[in-house]
Amino acid sequence: MRLPPAEPPSNTTVRRHLESGTLEARPSDDDEVAAFWRKALVAYDDSRLASSSLESRLLRAYDAGRIAAFAIVRSAGYRTRGGEGHHYVTFDVARSLVDDPDLRSALDEMSGVRTLRHAVEYEPEDDVDLETVAIAAAVAARIINSGAQHLRARHPAVKARIKKVR
16 A cells, blocks of 8 residues: 655654755655565564674664664655765654654664764774674664554554564
8 A cells, every 4th residue: 555645744854854855755655664674674683693793783783773764764755865874864854753752762872873883884993792782783673663663553554564573
C-alpha cells in the first residue's frame, strides 16, 4: 500500500532541511519501509557477531541505528539526499518526527556514535574496544525497539513486518 504524500511540514526541522535541499518529499510505500526495517535488523544481528572484528561490529551497530532512523524518515514521506552530512540529516529529521523521549534520546546518542564511526573508517590509528561496541549496539537496539513501536502505531499495515530485537 502506498503511504500518503507528506503534508506541508509544520515541523521546523523538516522544513529547514527541505529548504536547504538536504531532504526531499518523496512518498513511500509499506513494502519499502518494511524492507529498510529488515535491513536494520540484519545490521543489528551483524553487530552482535563475536566472530567479526570490533570495528566491523561498531560499523554495523551504527548502520542498524541509521537504517532504522531512515525507515522512520521514509515512513513519513521524506528522503534524505546523499552528500556531505546526510547521516546527520537522517538522525536530525527522524528525531523531529517522533514523540517518544527514549527514542529521541537514542537517536541523539547514535548521532554521537556517528563521530566514532567516522574516526574508525577514516582515521587509521583509531581502535575500537568491546565496551564501545556494546554501547553502540545497545543504542541501536533502543532505536529499533522504540522505532518499531512508532512505526507500528502509525502504519498498522506493516505492523507484522516491523520486528523488535532482544
